[in-house]
Amino acid sequence: MGLLSSLPLTILYPGAALLGIISHLAIFIRGEWHMQAPTLFWAYNFLTTLIFLFFHHQHQPSHFQSTLFITTSYNLGLFTSITLYRLYFHRLRSFPGPKLAAITKFWHVWQCRHGKNHLVIESLRQKYGNIIRTGPEELTIIDPSVPAAIDGSRSNCTKAVWYDFLLPEIALNTTRSIHEHDQRRKVWDRGFSSQATVQYEDRVRHHAQLLAKRIDGLSKEGKGVNVSEWFYFFTFDVMGEFAFGQGFEMLQSQKWHWAVRLLRRAMSLLGPFSAVPWLAQIAFYITPWMWIVRDWLGMMKWCKQRMGERIARYGKGTERKDVSHWLIEESVKGGTLERDREWLNGDAVTVVIAGSDTIAPTLVFCFYELVKNRKLQQRLREELGGVDIYDKGELAKCGLLTGVIKETMRLWPAVPTGGYRQTPEGGVEIAGKWVPGGVTIVSPRWSLGRLEEAFERADEFIPERWTTRSEMVRDGRGFQPFSQGRFNCVGKALAMAEMRFVIALLVTGFEVGFWDEEKGDRLLGELRDQFTASPGGLELEFRRRV
Numbered sequence: 001m002g003l004l005s006s007l008p009l010t011i012l013y014p015g016a017a018l019l020g021i022i023s024h025l026a027i028f029i030r031g032e033w034h035m036q037a038p039t040l041f042w043a044y045n046f047l048t049t050l051i052f053l054f055f056h057h058q059h060q061p062s063h064f065q066s067t068l069f070i071t072t073s074y075n076l077g078l079f080t081s082i083t084l085y086r087l088y089f090h091r092l093r094s095f096p097g098p099k100l101a102a103i104t105k106f107w108h109v110w111q112c113r114h115g116k117n118h119l120v121i122e123s124l125r126q127k128y129g130n131i132i133r134t135g136p137e138e139l140t141i142i143d144p145s146v147p148a149a150i151d152g153s154r155s156n157c158t159k160a161v162w163y164d165f166l167l168p169e170i171a172l173n174t175t176r177s178i179h180e181h182d183q184r185r186k187v188w189d190r191g192f193s194s195q196a197t198v199q200y201e202d203r204v205r206h207h208a209q210l211l212a213k214r215i216d217g218l219s220k221e222g223k224g225v226n227v228s229e230w231f232y233f234f235t236f237d238v239m240g241e242f243a244f245g246q247g248f249e250m251l252q253s254q255k256w257h258w259a260v261r262l263l264r265r266a267m268s269l270l271g272p273f274s275a276v277p278w279l280a281q282i283a284f285y286i287t288p289w290m291w292i293v294r295d296w297l298g299m300m301k302w303c304k305q306r307m308g309e310r311i312a313r314y315g316k317g318t319e320r321k322d323v324s325h326w327l328i329e330e331s332v333k334g335g336t337l338e339r340d341r342e343w344l345n346g347d348a349v350t351v352v353i354a355g356s357d358t359i360a361p362t363l364v365f366c367f368y369e370l371v372k373n374r375k376l377q378q379r380l381r382e383e384l385g386g387v388d389i390y391d392k393g394e395l396a397k398c399g400l401l402t403g404v405i406k407e408t409m410r411l412w413p414a415v416p417t418g419g420y421r422q423t424p425e426g427g428v429e430i431a432g433k434w435v436p437g438g439v440t441i442v443s444p445r446w447s448l449g450r451l452e453e454a455f456e457r458a459d460e461f462i463p464e465r466w467t468t469r470s471e472m473v474r475d476g477r478g479f480q481p482f483s484q485g486r487f488n489c490v491g492k493a494l495a496m497a498e499m500r501f502v503i504a505l506l507v508t509g510f511e512v513g514f515w516d517e518e519k520g521d522r523l524l525g526e527l528r529d530q531f532t533a534s535p536g537g538l539e540l541e542f543r544r545r546v
Ligand code: HEM
Pocket: 172, 173, 174, 185, 242, 350, 351, 354, 355, 356, 358, 359, 362, 409, 414, 415, 418, 419, 420, 480, 481, 482, 483, 486, 487, 488, 489, 490, 491, 492, 494, 495
């Protein structure tokens, strides 16, 4: 510090700038830094305060100004170096894309401020083609071969930094360690074996019937049904039971449960801020009082308490088997219940979000398509006419029903752009291009489903492409609504069975149309991509069939 005071400011400022350049080239250029964000934040603040106090102590008349100039010089050096490097020397510099996106992910945050990442990427595709540099270290590749390249059995890709977003919470779908994931997945697979899922089906049916009853009630009162609420009430109630053996009782109370409300508000954070996981770390550690962070932490606390109660019920003979039963059983058997508490809490939240926030939007969009095309609705009803809809096997054989669900998932994917992967250290060839290691790959289902080279009349809803008109699927490799490989959806079979049953129950029970002036404008206009799709409101008329 003595040296600092003897140096003239004309040397001090360029010196600070040089230090900025050196810290980029020697330190920050390597590895991942997002998890260190809170530490760096405090370290920078601490050093700035130290410099300020030093100048103050030296009775410098302009100690505030000198501190400001030193820190600004340092940051100028650091960020100029980062900018020049990312634009002109980076391994991805030859890939096309917006210049600002190559410099900083804040560009993406700004573009996604309204939660429309799926449309942002579509417009980039129109402008730059199918391979776009959407971040300093990120490529978005819209090609049917990408899902297999990043998730297929021969892929060595791992989950990208995005999955650290929710740390310190840990869960099956967020851990980035392949070893940890595979160990945990074995436990989950037991909870989703055919023997286990048979026991959940009763609960799905019970809640679906309650949903139909509520819809019938509203119809008798001459009211429209906002399916963007009711389908969520249904799926969250079912998944609450699977996770904690206790639903949210929204179908009963006919209103949002406060914890689900918190969860959905907190999920909106994933829309714009998915691009900058380090900012989420700063928010979690430094500003836990911020409203949106508070929502998330409040919801987590609620889930932890429910999981605590669920554990207390384990083995008492009164419990009904749910997903948690299998997760808890594994920990009890291994004598690791206390050690596994973080996993159990995180996994419980995963069941709730992964199971409800995916099925609900798929059902909403499915009914949107069925009311737009009443003839299709009628044909579906005819197909279901002679079928025992309570027989899962019979329903699975209904080609048009499955076609309608698949076509919904193609055009309106529940996970529109999410599922980011990171290339392995040695790099990998994707869509005919060599991609170096450590690069995030985005393979957006929203755009893949709309590729004309993969689907004939790609923008049209034609369920027959999955049944009698298979020539309309030119290249089906890109259609992976449940993902594939080791990270694929563990709840796929359950989800398909659940969706088939609810659709069959409602289509055979009701004539469904738009309510009043409704045309679906809000549904699409307010649709947000926040890892899962969050549709706007959709008011429908359900008329009980005789
Ligand atoms: C329409 C329904 C569903 C769709 C479209 C869907 C889609 C997906 C996708 C795309 C992934 C991969 C996500 C990623 O790469 O980060 C995934 C993973 C997962 N899903 Fe689903 N899902 C659905 C329903 C369910 C249900 C009902 C459950 C369970 C109750 C569930 C549980 C999970 C879990 C636990 C994972 C993580 C698997 C792992 O990392 O090993 N999903 N799902």
